[in-house]
Amino acid sequence: MQHKITVLGLGYVGLPLARLFATKFPTVGFDINQGRVNELNAGHDDTLEVSDKLLKSALVKNNPSKQEKGLYCSYDLKDIEDSNIYIITVPTPVDKNNRPVLTPLIKASETVGKVLKKGDIVIYESTVYPGATEEDCIPVVERVSGLKFNVDFFAGYSPERINPGDKEHTVEKILKVTSGSTPDVGIVVNDIYKSVITAGTHLAPCIKVAEAAKVIENSQRDINIAFVNELAKIFNLMDINTHDVLEAAGTKWNFLPFKPGLVGGHCIGVDPYYLAQKAQEYGYHPEIILAGRRLNDSMGQYVASQVIKTMIKKDIAVNNAKILMLGITFKENCPDVRNTKIVDVIAALEDYGTTVTTYDPWANSEEVKHEYSIESTSEIPTEKFDAIILGVAHRQFLNIDLAFLKKERAVIYDVKGVLNNADRCL
Ligand SMILES: NC(=O)c1ccc[n+]([C@@H]2O[C@H](COP(=O)([O-])OP(=O)(O)OC[C@H]3O[C@@H](n4cnc5c(N)ncnc54)[C@H](O)[C@@H]3O)[C@@H](O)[C@H]2O)c1
Numbered sequence: 001m002q003h004k005i006t007v008l009g010l011g012y013v014g015l016p017l018a019r020l021f022a023t024k025f026p027t028v029g030f031d032i033n034q035g036r037v038n039e040l041n042a043g044h045d046d047t048l049e050v051s052d053k054l055l056k057s058a059l060v061k062n063n064p065s066k067q068e069k070g071l072y073c074s075y076d077l078k079d080i081e082d083s084n085i086y087i088i089t090v091p092t093p094v095d096k097n098n099r100p101v102l103t104p105l106i107k108a109s110e111t112v113g114k115v116l117k118k119g120d121i122v123i124y125e126s127t128v129y130p131g132a133t134e135e136d137c138i139p140v141v142e143r144v145s146g147l148k149f150n151v152d153f154f155a156g157y158s159p160e161r162i163n164p165g166d167k168e169h170t171v172e173k174i175l176k177v178t179s180g181s182t183p184d185v186g187i188v189v190n191d192i193y194k195s196v197i198t199a200g201t202h203l204a205p206c207i208k209v210a211e212a213a214k215v216i217e218n219s220q221r222d223i224n225i226a227f228v229n230e231l232a233k234i235f236n237l238m239d240i241n242t243h244d245v246l247e248a249a250g251t252k253w254n255f256l257p258f259k260p261g262l263v264g265g266h267c268i269g270v271d272p273y274y275l276a277q278k279a280q281e282y283g284y285h286p287e288i289i290l291a292g293r294r295l296n297d298s299m300g301q302y303v304a305s306q307v308i309k310t311m312i313k314k315d316i317a318v319n320n321a322k323i324l325m326l327g328i329t330f331k332e333n334c335p336d337v338r339n340t341k342i343v344d345v346i347a348a349l350e351d352y353g354t355t356v357t358t359y360d361p362w363a364n365s366e367e368v369k370h371e372y373s374i375e376s377t378s379e380i381p382t383e384k385f386d387a388i389i390l391g392v393a394h395r396q397f398l399n400i401d402l403a404f405l406k407k408e409r410a411v412i413y414d415v416k417g418v419l420n421n422a423d424r425c426l
Pocket of ligand 1: 008009010011012013014030031032033036089090091092104107108111125126127128159160161162163164266267
C-alpha cells in the first residue's frame with residue numbers, strides 16, 4: 001500500500017522529518033503557524049535545520065496525490081484529509097512550575113481526529129512520559145473522530161533523537177526507535193521509518209517502552225551533566241581546573257565524557273520533569289532525577305557569582321561594570337534560544353549592578369527581545385568591557401581575539417572551556 005504522510009508541527013523535529021519522508025512518499029507538512037508555512041513554501045527554513053537547497057528540492061507546488069512524492073506545506077485542514085499516516089511533532093514544554101504542558105499534543109490530536117479515517121495510523125514523536133500517547137492523546141483522537149482505537153485506527157510512537165545544529169547526525173543517520181499499538185502495526189510503523197532512515201530502526205515491544213526509552217535518554221544526560229557541574233563547583237573551591245581533571249580522567253576507557261555547563265533548550269532541561277511528574281503520579285518521588293534538575297538549574301546564578309568573584313579579586317569595580325556576553329542561544333552553532341540558561345547568567349549579573357551587552361551572530365535579535373526582553377546584537381561590539389564571558393561555543397568565538405574588546409584590566413570567563421586565555425573556566 002502506498003502511504004500518504006502528514007507531519008503535524010514543522011519545527012526543529014517535524015521539518016527535517018517531513019523533508020526526508022518526501023523523498024519516498026507524498027508528504028504534507030502541516031503547521032498552525034501560517035508564517036512558518038509560508039516561509040517553508042518559499043524555500044527557506046529559519047531554524048537552519050534544512051538547507052534552502054534541500055528544502056527546495058523536496059517541495060512540490062500542489063498537494064501531491066498518492067502516486068507522487070514530494071513535500072507540500074499547509075495550514076489548511078483540507079490538505080491533510082487524504083493522508084493515512086499522521087505523525088505528530090509538536091512541542092512538549094513545561095509550565096513555570098515545571099509541570100508538563102500537553103496542550104499542543106492535545107490540540108494536534110484533535111486536528112487528526114477531525115480527518116481520521118478507518119485504517120489510519122497516528123504516530124507521536126514528541127517527547128513525553130510513558131503512557132502519554134495511549135492515556136492522554138488517543139482518547140482525544142477517539143472522541144473527536146468517533147472511531148475506536150485498535151479497531152478502526154491505530155497508533156505508534158517513534159521518538160526523535162535529532163540534535164539541532166548538528167550537521168553530521170542528521171535525521172536519516174540516527175537509528176530510530178519505533179513502536180505500534182499492536183504487534184502488526186508496530187511492523188507497519190517500523191517499515192515506514194526503515195524505508196527512509198539509513199541508520200536503521202529498533203522496533204520496541206510497545207508504545208510505553210518507546211516513550212520511556214526517549215525520556216530516559218535525556219534524563220541520563222541531565223544527571224551526568226549535573227554530576228560534572230557539581231565537580232566543577234567542588235574543584236573551583238579547591239582552585240583545580242575541572243577541564244584538566246576531566247581530560248585526565250577521560251583517558252580511562254570507561255570514563256564518560258561529560259562537560260560542565262548550562263543545561264538549556266527544550267529537551268535535556270525539560271524532559272526529566274515529564275518522567276518525574278509521572279513517577280509522582282505513581283507515588284514515587286524521584287530523588288536523583290530532581291536533584292540533577294535542581295543542580296543544573298542553579299548553574300546560571302553560579303556562573304554569575306564566579307565572574308563577580310573573579311572581578312573583585314582583580315580589583316575591578318562591580319557596580320556599573322560593563323560585561324560582554326558572547327552567545328545567548330541554548331547551544332552552539334544554532335539559532336535556538338528556547339529555554340536558554342544564558343538569561344539566568346545575565347539576570348544575576350544585572351542584579352549585581354552590572355550592564356550586560358549580548359553579542360550572538362546566530363540568534364535572532366527580535367526573538368530574543370520578544371522572549372526575554374533582552375537586547376542582543378549580531379554585530380561585534382566596538383566598545384571595551386570589564387568582563388567578557390564566553391557563554392556559547394559558536395564557531396565564530398573559538399578563535400576570537402578578545403584583546404580589542406577588553407579593558408586593560410578585565411576578566412575573561414569561559415563557560416565552555418574552549419578559550420586558552422581565560423582567567424577562569426566553569
Ligand atoms: N528540537 C530538538 O532537538 C528535539 C529533539 C528530539 C525531540 N524533540 C521533541 O520533539 C517535539 C517537537 O520539538 P521541536 O523542537 O520540533 O518544536 P518546535 O517548537 O521547533 O516546533 C513545533 C512546531 O509545531 C507547531 N505546532 C504547535 N502546535 C501545533 C498544532 N496543534 N498543530 C500543528 N502544528 C503545531 C508550531 O507552530 C511549531 O512550528 C518536542 O516534544 C520535543 O521535545 C525535540
